[in-house]
Every structure is written in C-alpha cells, then in structure tokens.
Amino acid sequence: MCLGIPGELVADAxxxxxxxVVEVGGxxxxxxxxxLADEELRIGDWVLVHVGFALSKISQEEARAVLGYLEGLGRDYDDELDALRASDIT
Incomplete structure (x- = not known):
C-alpha cells in the first residue's frame, strides 16, 4: 500500500x-x-509526502489528524515508515 504521509519540514538542503528534510514518525x-516552489515553505511547515515528493502543504491540525488515522492502520503504516527509512534521495 502506498500512502501520502504528513511530514514536518525540519531542514533545508x-x-x-x-x-x-522531513520528519515522519521519528x-x-x-x-x-x-x-511546491510557489508555497514559500519554511522549517516547521507540514507537507503531504508521497514517493519522495511533497505534494501539498497542509496545516498542523490536518497533519495530526491524518497521522492519528494512519497510526490506527497498524501494519500498513509501519510498512510505509519502513519504506521511508529505506529510501534515500541524494
């Protein structure tokens, strides 16, 4: 399953x-x-991440709600975090 996961921007490159750099579940x-070049993203902003791309900027409230839902999916969410751990864009 491929999910869009909220990630918090924690660093520029x-x-x-x-x-x-985003952080998702540690x-x-x-x-x-x-x-999202036109969005003027800043550290602390939240974005919806899918296959290594930020697709949209979202509010912190929306991010927390979606993360709560995804965590409730159990194994599917864990699989997404494992895939994120294994990915590397350099």
Missing amino acids: PEHPDLA VRRRINVGL
Whole structure:
C-alpha cells in the first residue's frame, strides 16, 4: 500500500533547492519539494509526502489528524515508515 504521509519540514538542503528534510514518525529523509516552489515553505511547515515528493502543504491540525488515522492502520503504516527509512534521495 502506498500512502501520502504528513511530514514536518525540519531542514533545508541549501545545495539542492528542490530538496528538504522531513520528519515522519521519528524518521528523517530528504524529499523533493520542487512541486511546491510557489508555497514559500519554511522549517516547521507540514507537507503531504508521497514517493519522495511533497505534494501539498497542509496545516498542523490536518497533519495530526491524518497521522492519528494512519497510526490506527497498524501494519500498513509501519510498512510505509519502513519504506521511508529505506529510501534515500541524494
């Protein structure tokens, strides 16, 4: 199952303006934020992440609600976190 997961922006990647670091469930990974170039993203913002891309900027309230739901899925959510751990955009 592939899910869009809320991630909090925790760092920029100045050497690659289309990349940023997000944290999801304690896992930090670089993702591509190029699709949201017009959003003026900042550290602390939340984005919906799918297959290594930030698809949309979302509110913290929406992020927390979605994370609560996803955590309730159990194994499917754990599988997504495992896939995120294994991914690497450099």
